[in-house]
Amino acid sequence: MLSLTNLESWYGRSRALNGISLDVPEGKITGIAGRNGTGKTTLLKTIMGLTDSAKGVVRLGGRDISTAPTHVRARAGIAYVPQGRGIIPDFTVRENIVMGGFANRAGKRAVPEIVPELFPYLAENMDRRGGLLSGGQQQQLAIARALAAEPDVVLLDEPNEGIQPSIVEDIERVILRLSREFGLTVILVEQNIGFLRRAASSFAMLEKGRVVEGGDISGLTDAVVDRHMTI
Amino acid sequence: MFDILFIGLSLSSILLLVALGLAVTYGAMGIINMAHGEMVMIGAYVAVLSNIWLGANLLLAIPLAFLVTAALGYGLERLVVRRLYGRLLDTLLATWGIAILLQQAIRLEFGLTFFGIHIEGLGSGLQNVPVPQFLQGTLGLFGLQLNSYRVFIVLVTLALAGLTWFTLYRTPLGMKVRAIIRNPQMASACGIDVKATNAITFALGSGLAGVAGVLMAGFRSVSPDMGATMVVDGFMVVVTGGVGSLLGTVAAAGILGEINALVAIFFNEIAGRASVLLVVILVILLRPAGLFSFKGR
Numbered sequence: 001m002l003s004l005t006n007l008e009s010w011y012g013r014s015r016a017l018n019g020i021s022l023d024v025p026e027g028k029i030t031g032i033a034g035r036n037g038t039g040k041t042t043l044l045k046t047i048m049g050l051t052d053s054a055k056g057v058v059r060l061g062g063r064d065i066s067t068a069p070t071h072v073r074a075r076a077g078i079a080y081v082p083q084g085r086g087i088i089p090d091f092t093v094r095e096n097i098v099m100g101g102f103a104n105r106a107g108k109r110a111v112p113e114i115v116p117e118l119f120p121y122l123a124e125n126m127d128r129r130g131g132l133l134s135g136g137q138q139q140q141l142a143i144a145r146a147l148a149a150e151p152d153v154v155l156l157d158e159p160n161e162g163i164q165p166s167i168v169e170d171i172e173r174v175i176l177r178l179s180r181e182f183g184l185t186v187i188l189v190e191q192n193i194g195f196l197r198r199a200a201s202s203f204a205m206l207e208k209g210r211v212v213e214g215g216d217i218s219g220l221t222d223a224v225v226d227r228h229m230t231i
Numbered sequence: 232m233f234d235i236l237f238i239g240l241s242l243s244s245i246l247l248l249v250a251l252g253l254a255v256t257y258g259a260m261g262i263i264n265m266a267h268g269e270m271v272m273i274g275a276y277v278a279v280l281s282n283i284w285l286g287a288n289l290l291l292a293i294p295l296a297f298l299v300t301a302a303l304g305y306g307l308e309r310l311v312v313r314r315l316y317g318r319l320l321d322t323l324l325a326t327w328g329i330a331i332l333l334q335q336a337i338r339l340e341f342g343l344t345f346f347g348i349h350i351e352g353l354g355s356g357l358q359n360v361p362v363p364q365f366l367q368g369t370l371g372l373f374g375l376q377l378n379s380y381r382v383f384i385v386l387v388t389l390a391l392a393g394l395t396w397f398t399l400y401r402t403p404l405g406m407k408v409r410a411i412i413r414n415p416q417m418a419s420a421c422g423i424d425v426k427a428t429n430a431i432t433f434a435l436g437s438g439l440a441g442v443a444g445v446l447m448a449g450f451r452s453v454s455p456d457m458g459a460t461m462v463v464d465g466f467m468v469v470v471t472g473g474v475g476s477l478l479g480t481v482a483a484a485g486i487l488g489e490i491n492a493l494v495a496i497f498f499n500e501i502a503g504r505a506s507v508l509l510v511v512i513l514v515i516l517l518r519p520a521g522l523f524s525f526k527g528r
Contacts, residue, residue, distance in 0.1 A: 050416055069426075070419035079420075086417035088410060099410055102403075103422025109403065149422060 001026045002047070002078075002153050002185060007056035009039075009046040009209075016042040016051070018209040024153070029179045029186040031200035031217065033193065035229055039209040040189045041083055044155045047187070048080050049073050060153070074103035079146035083157040083189075085138045089131025093122050096130045096141055100148030112147045114182075118174050119144055136167030143174060153185040154178060160192060175199060193225055205229075233375055235496050236489065241381035243488025244388035248443035249461050250468035250480050251395055252436035257466070258475035259412045260429055262312055263319060265327040267465060268458030269334060270300045270437045274444025275453040276337060279358040283351050288363040289449055293387070296441040304437025308430045316429075330458065337455040357452040366449075384446050391439060396477060398435070408432050412475055467511045473521025483522060487511070 002024040009017040017039050024030045032040050046054050049070040058066045058073075065073050074080070079100065088096055094111060101109035116123035119140040125133075130141060139159055146154050159175065160168045176199055178184045190196050196203060196217070203220050205213040205228050213224050249271055256264050277296035281287040287295070307329060315322045339345070340353040352358060366383050369376040399405035407428045410418040419425050447457070468487060472479030487507050495503030514522060 048420055050420065069424075070416070071422050071424045074420055074422040082417065082420070086414055086420070088413045088417070090413070091409070095406065099406060099418075099421050099423075101422075102407065145421065 001059075001061060002187075003057075003059045004047070005057040005059075007043070007046055007054065007058065009042055009051045009054040011042075011052055016209055017046060017054075019056070020204075020206075020209070020211055022204055022211060022214070024185060024187060025202060026152075026185050027179060027183045028201040029175070029188055029199050031196040031203040031220070032187060032189045032206060033191070033196060033203060033220070033225075033229065034206035035231070038206040040206055041157055042209070043206070044080065044082075044157050044187065044189060047073075047155060048078065071103070074149065075105060077105065077149075077152035078155065079103065079149045079151035079153070080155045081139075081142045081146050081157060081159060083161065085135075085142040087130040087133070087138045087141055089129065091130050092127050093130060093133070093141060094126040097122070097144045097148050100145035103149035103151070106150065108148075108150070110148070112144070112150070114147065115144050118147075118177070134164075134167075136163040136171070139163055139167070139171055140174075143171070143178075151184065153187070155187050157189045158191065159188070160190070160195070172199070193220065193229070196220065234377070235492055237375070237377055237381065238496070239489035239492030240485075241378075241384050241488075242492050243485045244385045245443060245447060246464055246468050246488050247392060247481060247484035248388050248446065249440060249465040250472075250484055251392060252439035252443075253462075253465040253469050254472070254475075254477060254480040255395070255399075255408070255436040255439075256433055257469055259408050259432055260312075261316070261319060261322075262433075263323040263326065263466075264312070264433075264436075265323060265462055266307065266330040266333060267326075267437070267440050268460070268462030269330045270304060270440035270458070271444040271447065271461045272337070272453075272455065272458035273303065273333065274300050274441030275360075275448040275457065276352070276358070276444075277441065278360045278445040278448040279453050280352045282360050289360065289366070289445060290363065292360075292445045292448075293442055296445045297438040300441025300444070301434040301438030305430055305434035307437070308433035312433060313426065313430070330462075334455045334458070355455060357454050358448075359452050360448040362449045380449055384449075387442070387446060391442060392481060395439070399477060404428070404431065467507070471511050471514045471521060473524030476521065476523040479521055479523030 004020055004022045007017055007020040008015060020043060034040050045051050047058055057064060060076050065076055097111050098109050121137055122140055122144055133141060159171055172195055179186050197220060200217045203214060203217050204211045207228055212228060253267050256262050274296040277299050278289060278292040281292045281295055311325055315325055337353055338355045340350045362380050366380045368379055370379045370382055399408060407423045410423060411425055411428060415425055468483045469480055472483030490510055491503045491507050494506040
């Protein structure tokens with residue numbers, strides 16, 4: 001299980017997280033919601049060790065990884081699908097996926113067998129350059145890359161942002177399968193409350209770098225959304 | 232005509248050997264390594280010393296120089312460069328200082344001159360390395376008489392450029408390096424140890440410079456300050472070709488070397504040098520990203 005205790009995080013001298021504590025249930029989807037600039041992306045980056053400095057404790061399966069460098073966290077079983085997808089444009093689709101395998105604990109550097117079933121387009125375009133793919137295809141590619149690490153936990157940062165509706169459905173289906181079929185723990189940053197309610201089992205609402213509401217997904221009521229997300 | 236082009240080719244080869252290492256460290260790691268020329272110089276001194284003290288010829292000095300300069304580069308990265316990532320101008324100053332230190336270390340024979348001890352092959356004077364017997368003279372090829380040593384330089388360069396290409400594009404290490412060039416944060420989030428990879432990359436780049444030094448020792452005299460101009464040439468090639476593009480580096484080395492040779496023979500050496508600089512300036516003005524830069528996002 002992934003648990004965060006009193007997490008603080010800085011970019012330079014400005015503090016972006018002000019003491020976040022969160023227990024992420026294993027094998028379930030945990031939704032992170034909140035307005036823009038409340039620290040959702042920073043939370044994922046801090047779990048990954050990608051901010052300038054951080055305080056507090058990050059535990060993965062009882063192991064304290066708070067001071068571990070990013071690549072060690074990745075190899076401990078956390079995969080990251082960032083906002084903007086982080087695809088290497090001059091790598092082929094295959095290279096982009098295989099790159100995720102550097103974090104694979106069994107040392108496997110290969111395209112996971114499940115990829116053709118989940119993302120037929122990728123399987124048919126293995127030698128295409130990643131930069132030539134559409135936003136939605138790149139999102140699929142970033143998820144496939146995360147799967148190449150055979151992780152325990154996947155961090156997804158707004159996977160449906162800026163993606164055409166037909167592919168949004170595909171991606172939502174895949175995210176659900178990640179937890180329900182493959183037993184992965186998923187932290188999902190998402191603005192679409194409808195999808196969060198369908199997919200997540202618990203949630204945390206952020207405001208000013210703090211968790212202001214949280215718990216079982218049934219607590220994500222219209223009143224809570226109105227209070228913390230409408231402008 | 233072909234013999235002139237061939238001389239240009241051998242000039243290009245030396246340029247390429249110096250630039251290959253820089254293409255990797257500057258392109259991949261964003262480090263302006265002013266001590267790169269000193270790696271060439273130390274490679275040349277490895278050839279001098281192994282000839283004097285081990286009786287080894289140039290061929291044996293190549294792997295030896297690679298090891299020495301790669302180890303030196305590795306130490307340099309761990310001690311100094313590692314702390315300066317993301318601070319381009321600071322790397323310039325720091326590595327320039329290291330370059331001066333290395334020059335003086337050779338000139339003062341690692342400080343032993345102060346104690347009246349002299350090591351043959353070191354010091355501020357000029358040194359020469361004999362070319363092995365079988366590389367002297369000329370080689371008949373397609374009805375042309377080619378200088379054997381120049382042929383040798385071209386072949387070694389081709390082999391090393393091929394090896395560099397293979398390492399970058401066909402090995403896990405190369406994949407790590409290329410991933411770090413494009414997106415270091417994503418690379419580390421994919422489990423790539425960026426620091427360790429950078430140290431190895433820096434060592435390999437330095438090793439290539441060391442080999443260039445050995446080859447240079449075969450046709451010109453070796454001195455402690457020979458590296459200073461090399462680093463400038465190297466950067467010209469890298470910038471002309473396009474930072475981060477191996478193909479660009481190869482092409483730019485070829486173009487600049489040939490221009491240098493052609494103009495130098497039809498006019499003189501100085502005009503050759505000037506025309507190279509002119510071409511570089513034009514390229515930077517008209518295509519600031521270099522001839523073969525990959526498309527940015």
